Amino acid sequence: AVVLKPSEIAPASSSLLEKLLGEYLDNSSIRVVEGAVDETTALLQQKWDKIFYTGNGKVGRIVMAAAAKHLTPVVLELGGKSPTVVDSNVNLEVAARRIISGKWGCNNGQACISPDYLITTKEFAPKLVDALKTELENCFGKNPIESNDLSRIVNSNHFARLLKFLDDDKVSGKIVYGGEKDESKLRIAPTILLDVPQDSLIMSEEIFGPLLPIVT
Secondary structure (H helix, E strand, O other): OEEEOOOOOOHHHHHHHHHHHHHHOOOOOEEEOOOOHHHHHHHHOOOOOOEEEEOOHHHHHHHHHHHHOOOOOEEEEOOOOOEEEOOOOOOHHHHHHHHHHHHOOOOOOOOOOOOOEEEOOOOOHHHHHHHHHHHHHHHHOOOHHHOOOOOOOOOHHHHHHHHHHHHOOOOOOOEEEOOOEEHHHOEEOOEEEEOOOOOOHHHOOOOOOOEEEEEO
């Protein structure tokens, strides 16, 4: 038996899951509970056999603390700074396409498994940037922010959080591709940054969006 609590941050997806699972699966075994903090708090007060949570560390601590009262086993999938290492001996075209698919193809970077930043050599970085630019244009056209294939940012709070990364004085001059944004449509174009400082804000938090720093 499973109780599924989708995120209130994506209400349309939450509503669709509630509709489809209620229609096609056995409701005596699987239920969907929609809502926000109050509903989640009420669920966490119950005694479960196991809790699986995916999201950020702040809420993860709340989930684990609630589970500890009942000694409930917990699985926390909290994302993080997932690097992609690009060696100078790779097939550059194939590597660029795979990076683009994993980063911007998966909901415009809004996925825990998307590459958070790239690591390569200083000598190889310009070639990697050029390859990414070429393949991004092939994928999303010359004006990616207008592409129907590019996902929107999930909400205005996350949009503002991503802009805060870009507005950081330490990285604002490091953009080598992209950077365009449209707040009315909650869209940020695929953005590549080269040699951002390790102590910058963008390198201290999970990006979870269309910004891709390259570190050499």
